[in-house]
Amino acid sequence: MREITLSQAVNEALAEEMRRDETVFIIGEDVAEAGTPFKVLAGLVDEFGTERVIDTPIAEPGFMGLAVGAAMTGARPVVDLMFGDFLFLIMDQLCNQAAKTHYMSGGKLTVPLVLRTNLGATRRSAAQHSQSLHALVAHIPGLKVAMPSSAYEAKGLMKTAIRDNNPVVIFEDKLMYQEKAPVPEEEFLIPFGEANVKRDGTDITLIGTSSMVQVCEKAAEILAKEGISAEVVDPRTIVPLDEATLLASARKTSRVIVVDEGHQSYGVTAEIASRINEKAFYHLDAPVLRMGALDVPVPFSPALEDITVPTPEGVAEKARMLVAGEMIHAA
Amino acid sequence: MAKAKTNTEDYMRMYRQMVRIRTFEDNANQLYLSAKMPGLTHMYSGEEAVAVGICEALTDDDRITSTHRGHGHCVAKGANFKEMFCELLGKEEGYCRGKGGSMHIADQSHGNLGANAIVGGSMGIATGAALRAKLQKKDDVTVCFFGDGATAQGLLYEVMNMAALWKLPVIYACENNGYSEYTKTEEIAAGSITARAEAFGIEAHQVDGQDVLAVNALTQKLVARARKGEGPFFIELMTYRYHGHHVGDINREYYRTKDEEKDWKDNRDPIIRFRAYLVDQGIASEEEIEAMNAEIKEDASAAVEYALAAKYPDVSEVDMHVYTDIKHACA
Ligand SMILES: Cc1ncc(C[n+]2csc(CCOP(=O)(O)OP(=O)(O)O)c2C)c(N)n1
Ligand SMILES: [Mg+2]
Numbered sequence: 023m024r025e026i027t028l029s030q031a032v033n034e035a036l037a038e039e040m041r042r043d044e045t046v047f048i049i050g051e052d053v054a055e056a057g058t059p060f061k062v063l064a065g066l067v068d069e070f071g072t073e074r075v076i077d078t079p080i081a082e083p084g085f086m087g088l089a090v091g092a093a094m095t096g097a098r099p100v101v102d103l104m105f106g107d108f109l110f111l112i113m114d115q116l117c118n119q120a121a122k123t124h125y126m127s128g129g130k131l132t133v134p135l136v137l138r139t140n141l142g143a144t145r146r147s148a149a150q151h152s153q154s155l156h157a158l159v160a161h162i163p164g165l166k167v168a169m170p171s172s173a174y175e176a177k178g179l180m181k182t183a184i185r186d187n188n189p190v191v192i193f194e195d196k197l198m199y200q201e202k203a204p205v206p207e208e209e210f211l212i213p214f215g216e217a218n219v220k221r222d223g224t225d226i227t228l229i230g231t232s233s234m235v236q237v238c239e240k241a242a243e244i245l246a247k248e249g250i251s252a253e254v255v256d257p258r259t260i261v262p263l264d265e266a267t268l269l270a271s272a273r274k275t276s277r278v279i280v281v282d283e284g285h286q287s288y289g290v291t292a293e294i295a296s297r298i299n300e301k302a303f304y305h306l307d308a309p310v311l312r313m314g315a316l317d318v319p320v321p322f323s324p325a326l327e328d329i330t331v332p333t334p335e336g337v338a339e340k341a342r343m344l345v346a347g348e349m350i351h352a353a
Numbered sequence: 354m355a356k357a358k359t360n361t362e363d364y365m366r367m368y369r370q371m372v373r374i375r376t377f378e379d380n381a382n383q384l385y386l387s388a389k390m391p392g393l394t395h396m397y398s399g400e401e402a403v404a405v406g407i408c409e410a411l412t413d414d415d416r417i418t419s420t421h422r423g424h425g426h427c428v429a430k431g432a433n434f435k436e437m438f439c440e441l442l443g444k445e446e447g448y449c450r451g452k453g454g455s456m457h458i459a460d461q462s463h464g465n466l467g468a469n470a471i472v473g474g475s476m477g478i479a480t481g482a483a484l485r486a487k488l489q490k491k492d493d494v495t496v497c498f499f500g501d502g503a504t505a506q507g508l509l510y511e512v513m514n515m516a517a518l519w520k521l522p523v524i525y526a527c528e529n530n531g532y533s534e535y536t537k538t539e540e541i542a543a544g545s546i547t548a549r550a551e552a553f554g555i556e557a558h559q560v561d562g563q564d565v566l567a568v569n570a571l572t573q574k575l576v577a578r579a580r581k582g583e584g585p586f587f588i589e590l591m592t593y594r595y596h597g598h599h600v601g602d603i604n605r606e607y608y609r610t611k612d613e614e615k616d617w618k619d620n621r622d623p624i625i626r627f628r629a630y631l632v633d634q635g636i637a638s639e640e641e642i643e644a645m646n647a648e649i650k651e652d653a654s655a656a657v658e659y660a661l662a663a664k665y666p667d668v669s670e671v672d673m674h675v676y677t678d679i680k681h682a683c684a
Binding site: 051052055056059077078079080081083084107108111145146147148149150151316317318319321322323324325326329330 | 391392393443444449451452453454455456457469470471472473474502503505506507533534535536540541542607608665666668670671672675682683
């Protein structure tokens with residue numbers, strides 16, 4: 023199969039959906055000629071013009087609000103939010119308006135929009151350009167949240183998001199834009215709420231989101247050399263969450279580590295771990311562990327930044343302890 | 354050129370500060386190009402007369418808030434090369450102990466409240482500092498630096514309204530360098546920028562940001578009036594950035610021509626202009642100026658060498674400074 027970058031995958035998904043449905047348009051900062059600072063949208067303006075690839079002033083709450091209104095009245099906007107960190111600027115429009123409109127109108131109004139943004143540290147961009155804030159959004163009922171872990175997921179989930187009648191937030195890992203993966207040339211969609219078992223295993227389950235799927239896969243390779251068989255599961259969307267697949271894996275292996283790049287406290291890892299505790303407790307041989315980003319603002323210095331995110335070695339180390347039945351509380 | 358500060362020493366100081374900024378940026382760019390600097394950085398080159406003309410009208414008690422393009426403000430408000438280069442490289446001796454990097458660089462001891470990676474993010478902070486001055490009957494003034502692109506942020510209009518209602522000692526300094534990222538100002542700003550301030554009853558001026566004396570003369574007057582409770586004020590400074598939006602923005606002909614860049618550099622450079630004035634007026638000889646330039650160059654090289662050899666913060670610092678009263682947040 024041909025391989026394309028995550029950036030190309032997103033670009034293709036948008037182009038295909040824009041060809042299929044003329045109500046789809048893109049709105050955000052430097053999305054047209056510049057194709058975004060990450061060049062993800064390069065070329066789209068040439069095909070679709072500036073009426074469907076709309077450059078805005080630096081006014082995030084403003085264009086987010088426009089997207090909500092356009093979505094409520096028959097368009098399907100794809101909002102480009104340059105950095106996930108700017109979510110804090112648009113929270114009212116996203117969480118008080120987009121997320122609640124369908125419910126508050128008794129199901130009469132819909133807000134079919136997609137918010138494309140990113141996450142991920144270690145790009146040496148310091149505390150206001152490195153956050154992974156998907157848990158904040160996942161906390162708000164009414165929003166769906168997709169977290170592609172490769173170019174393949176990025177394409178399939180984007181297409182589904184655009185066709186979904188709810189507001190959907192997609193977090194791309196900005197460090198993965200140039201990473202390639204096999205992506206079929208034929209059209210495909212990836213349904214929401216279907217986890218993907220990336221690797222079969224019997225001793226422990228590693229659940230990872232976004233780029234942490236790769237971290238888990240690398241950890242699984244390290245562990246395999248030591249005779250520990252790790253299963254790797256990628257939920258792909260955290261809202262809706264495919265609980266059944268996660269629980270089945272937990273019951274099978276009896277040990278689970280959940281790895282995610284959001285801050286560990288009050289985050290996605292906590293949510294998934296607690297669902298497993300609630301629903302698979304009697305199948306577990308060890309407490310479910312969480313591994314998230316360190317609970318600190320992301321530091322600039324490489325010497326500090328690198329130790330704030332989970333690594334394959336770190337995951338493997340915890341996995342070893344769980345499998346050996348060591349008291350991880352004391353660790 | 355307009356007349357401002359009148360003694361030779363002040364003129365030479367302004368010249369020196371502008372050359373220091375340019376020299377700092379040339380070195381920072383070199384560090385990026387030689388892959389010695391983590392991440393990206395936004396060059397202030399070309400805009401020196403803005404930061405210097407304004408900051409030379411301020412005392413150490415006066416505050417400023419800076420932007421993502423903040424090295425110039427930092428130097429102009431009194432910072433040293435050594436701590437600045439250390440910060441740029443993420444070293445322990447940096448002004449922010451390596452936690453901030455280029456986008457958060459600031460010498461806090463000289464009244465710099467911080468560079469900000471959120472466009473428009475400091476408008477509230479600057480206005481709040483001015484509110485404090487008024488409440489505590491202090492006569493310090495705060496200057497809020499921001500770009501033309503930042504005028505699209507709604508926050509500006511919320512805080513200008515309050516500043517005008519309450520006559521706060523704040524000066525909004527809009528550095529109009531013609532671009533926000535890869536987009537021309539006229540494509541993102543409707544109407545007149547100064548008229549927006551005037552709509553709140555705020556006295557607004559437009560000034561040639563390449564003329565350090567004009568900037569300084571105007572700022573001195575406004576600062577004096579702001580101290581007496583006649584503020585707020587708004588200044589739009591017409592200027593130009595020589596480099597790309599950031600150091601990695603090298604192929605930029607799709608959004609601005611080489612001719613345009615050359616015209617600003619050859620015909621409106623703030624340093625060349627001021628140097629000619631100094632020589633013309635008999636304030637300094639060519640030799641004296643060359644000697645000063647050489648000394649600054651040497652200073653910068655020495656600071657770069659120092660910073661390259663300096664040590665990174667100890668990893669134990671990663672969870673320090675999250676809270677004021679908890680030494681290690683994750684302990
Ligand atoms: C809230 C927010 N939106 C977008 C960005 C991305 N961004 C960084 S600088 C910039 C352009 C700023 O233009 P301007 O205010 O004119 O300042 P200049 O870079 O020209 O100095 C943009 C869009 C950001 N950092 N923060
Ligand atoms: Mg600008």
